[in-house]
Amino acid sequence: MVLSSLDYHHTPVLLTETLAGLQPRPGGWYIDGTVGGGGHAAAILEATAPDGRLLGIDCDPAALAAAAARLAPYGERVTLVRGSFREIGRLAHEAGFVQVQGVLLDLGVSSYQLDTPERGFSFQASAPLDMRLDPDAPMTAANLVNDLPERDLADLIFRYSEERSSRRIARAIVEARQRRPITTTDELAEIVSRALGGRRGRIHPATRTFQALRIAVNDELTSLDAALPQIVELLVVGGRMAIITFHSLEDRIVKQFMRAEAQAGHLRLITRKPVEASSEEQRINPRSRSAKLRVAERA
Structure with missing residues (x-):
């Protein structure tokens, strides 16, 4: 079922912290592998004006419809594709995003998905x-x-x-x-x-x-395992990956991967410990309480 963008509500978590970690710059090319309603993506496009580019990926057609509406003002600077972030390497290459300055994954289920009864998440x-992210x-x-x-x-x-x-x-x-x-x-x-x-x-x-x-x-954990090395390959030297997780199993995978890649000399850790939502953000958006952000830079 595809709803209008007005039906798709999702407050991007750790938005300020994510931008600080990714450091998006004008002219840069970025990938949001879980574009959702486009909240993080819009902020990245603002920071990369006037000529930065963004590829948004999502497996949920309702999310893509919402993202298309929200990101329409950015015109040709935005490319949206339907697919799973587990295939981020292939999807990026097909869209012409071969070497990029930053990649974001926000692994949370959106407020729309949680609050739409027929999706079966709640x-x-x-x-x-049901519980399928991809219907x-x-x-x-x-x-x-x-x-x-x-x-x-x-x-x-x-x-x-x-x-x-x-x-x-x-x-x-x-x-x-x-x-x-x-x-x-x-x-x-x-x-x-x-x-x-x-x-x-x-x-x-x-x-x-x-x-x-x-x-x-x-198949969320297998997808994450598959995506992380592809993300490293997509990054230019100095490019950054920012991963937001919402439970300990995901965070453990990201932490162990980043540490192993840092020891191998492929990444430099920007966050030694995960960044968590401020008490103010948690008050405004209770679903941010379990969010953890980790950032690493291509060495």
């Missing part, structure tokens, strides 16, 4: 159990929940969310699906909540399980 409303991808969360063997389901939940009660949750899911298929977000959230004794803390009991399923459906 359990705040009853919706189809044309073949596998949904419902496929995993209803088809995976119990042990595989438990392993998936633990691997992608570090949920210590993953085996209890998987057992409850399998028992429930034997009665009838699990097809909606609220059904799954209730099953997980009951399996965990309905505990109520700062986060909903099903939060980790939903995170794990979303990561698996979209």
Whole structure:
């Protein structure tokens, strides 16, 4: 489903910090591998005026439609393509972005995606159990929940969310699906909540399980692993990569990759520790609380 740009809401996190890390300059060529609604991209285009160029990539057609509307004033300085950042090297070369001054990945799910019930990312409303960032991808969360063997389901939940009660949750899911298929977000959230004794803390009991399923459906960690070395190859000497993550598994991959590349002499670390949102940004945009930014420069 493609909505108008007015329907696509996403506040770019760590915007000031990202610009400080990337240091976009007039005339430079930049890639936003997760362009979303175009918030970060617009700021980069402003900083690179009058002749900087930007390639925006996203697998979600609703995001690209919103980005196209938001970035229309920048005309031919913008190129938008649909695709996954896991193929950023190929997509960049096809668009003529062979050597660039900066690359950004913002790995968070957008507010639009979270708040649009039919996308199935949230359990705040009853919706189809979907969770695909790319609505044309073949596998949904419902496929995993209803088809995976119990042990595989438990392993998936633990691997992608570090949920210590993953085996209890998987057992409850399998028992429930034997009665009838699990097809909606609220059904799954209730099953997980009951399996965990309905505990109520700062986060909903099903939060980790939903995170794990979303990561698996979209193959997020494998995509990140694949993208990072391609990004290094795209950067000119002195070019910078800025990666924003939202959970520890992603941040660990980025941290370890950047450190290894720095030891090999390919990168120079700009941020020794991740940059986090200020208390003011967290107050205004609570979804920025878990954001972490790491920046490195091509050596």
